[in-house]
Amino acid sequence: MAAQTTTRLTKVNELGLFEIRLESIGGLGANLAGKMLAEAGVIHLGLNGSNFSSYGSEKKGSPVKTFIRYANPETNLRAVSPVEEPHVVGVFHEALFKTQNCISGLQPDGILLVNTTKTPDEIREITGLKTGTIVCVDALGIAVEEKTRVNTAMLGALCREVDFLDPKAVEFMIRETFEKKYPALVDSNIRTFERGYSEVISKTYEPEPGAKPETFVRPQPMLGYETQPIGGVIINPGNSILKDLSSSRQGFLPSFNREACIHCAACDQVCPDYCFVWAQETDAKGRVNQYLQGIDYQYCKGCQKCVEACPTEALSTLREMEGYAEQNGVKHRFNIA
Numbered sequence: 001m002a003a004q005t006t007t008r009l010t011k012v013n014e015l016g017l018f019e020i021r022l023e024s025i026g027g028l029g030a031n032l033a034g035k036m037l038a039e040a041g042v043i044h045l046g047l048n049g050s051n052f053s054s055y056g057s058e059k060k061g062s063p064v065k066t067f068i069r070y071a072n073p074e075t076n077l078r079a080v081s082p083v084e085e086p087h088v089v090g091v092f093h094e095a096l097f098k099t100q101n102c103i104s105g106l107q108p109d110g111i112l113l114v115n116t117t118k119t120p121d122e123i124r125e126i127t128g129l130k131t132g133t134i135v136c137v138d139a140l141g142i143a144v145e146e147k148t149r150v151n152t153a154m155l156g157a158l159c160r161e162v163d164f165l166d167p168k169a170v171e172f173m174i175r176e177t178f179e180k181k182y183p184a185l186v187d188s189n190i191r192t193f194e195r196g197y198s199e200v201i202s203k204t205y206e207p208e209p210g211a212k213p214e215t216f217v218r219p220q221p222m223l224g225y226e227t228q229p230i231g232g233v234i235i236n237p238g239n240s241i242l243k244d245l246s247s248s249r250q251g252f253l254p255s256f257n258r259e260a261c262i263h264c265a266a267c268d269q270v271c272p273d274y275c276f277v278w279a280q281e282t283d284a285k286g287r288v289n290q291y292l293q294g295i296d297y298q299y300c301k302g303c304q305k306c307v308e309a310c311p312t313e314a315l316s317t318l319r320e321m322e323g324y325a326e327q328n329g330v331k332h333r334f335n336i337a
């Protein structure tokens with residue numbers, strides 16, 4: 001067991017707590033990362049710590065928030081609410097910026113860690129973050145190469161940027177956790193952690209001279225007695241036009257090569273989300289038939305079932321790059337988005 005040290009927190013809020021919020025989607029391992037972080041703090045760094053996650057339906061692809069708190073040993077840790085004004089935000093999936101205010105409440109001198117191939121300046125442009133440190137790490141690229149998940153790469157990057165988080169303690173926790181359940185994955189996860197630690201790019205943005213720090217405004221509940229909509233009004237209808245599954249993809253999508261397609265429809269039969277777009281065409285002999293036009297990526301959650309089903313090389317798994325889906329997708333005719 002790693003020796004327990006008596007770590008002191010260098011920065012705390014008015015309750016004496018250091019707080020981290022991880023923004024993720026189901027399947028990327030944020031829940032386990034939060035658990036390992038809190039345990040490393042308590043067991044190996046001598047801090048008080050707590051952790052819990054908040055998610056909707058327990059399935060891959062739905063948004064997940066994980067909260068971690070630390071306190072010095074003499075401070076009681078009694079907060080059990082979600083972390084609203086974190087010192088650190090870790091974003092496990094870049095597409096979350098499209099649907100969530102990931103930087104909500106981040107402290108002016110806080111750290112925003114993002115799994116991305118973009119630069120800190122590009123992330124700042126997207127998020128509008130005014131001050132603080134932006135840390136970028138290609139956690140997905142590392143995880144693909146090491147055949148692991150992004151969570152241990154994100155932990156490595158966190159240890160690099162959060163001064164009191166001793167990488168040895170977190171590494172020990174990763175080893176202990178994986179040895180119990182998946183011993184074959186210990187070494188690859190340790191490598192992923194070490195690469196996450198060493199492959200970060202970070203940049204700090206100082207406030208403009210004389211600028212006032214932004215004050216945190218708690219989002220108002222949607223359905224308080226003052227904001228409740230008139231009875232019978234559906235303010236957020238669920239239907240096939242608004243449905244957008246792009247943030248459910250875990251970094252990969254199917255790529256379509258029409259030249260290799262024999263239009264057998266095996267892909268369409270396994271796709272759970274009716275992503276394949278067909279149109280009637282006439283072939284050289286004058287026969288009318290249905291021909292596959294492509295994939296409507298708005299509905300694609302990246303499960304890759306179609307790639308497995310395709311008997312030719314018309315479908316292959318591709319690492320999703322920004323703009324690929326918009327440039328290469330085909331829209332269903334009923335799609336107005």
Ligand code: SF4
Pocket residue numbers: 260261262263264265266267268292309310311312314315
């Ligand atoms: S399974 Fe492959 S070959 Fe068959 S229609 Fe789909 S993409 Fe084309």
Ligand code: SF4
Pocket residue numbers: 253254270271272273274275276295299300301302303304305306307
């Ligand atoms: S990966 Fe293929 S099967 Fe899965 S949702 Fe996307 S198009 Fe459908």
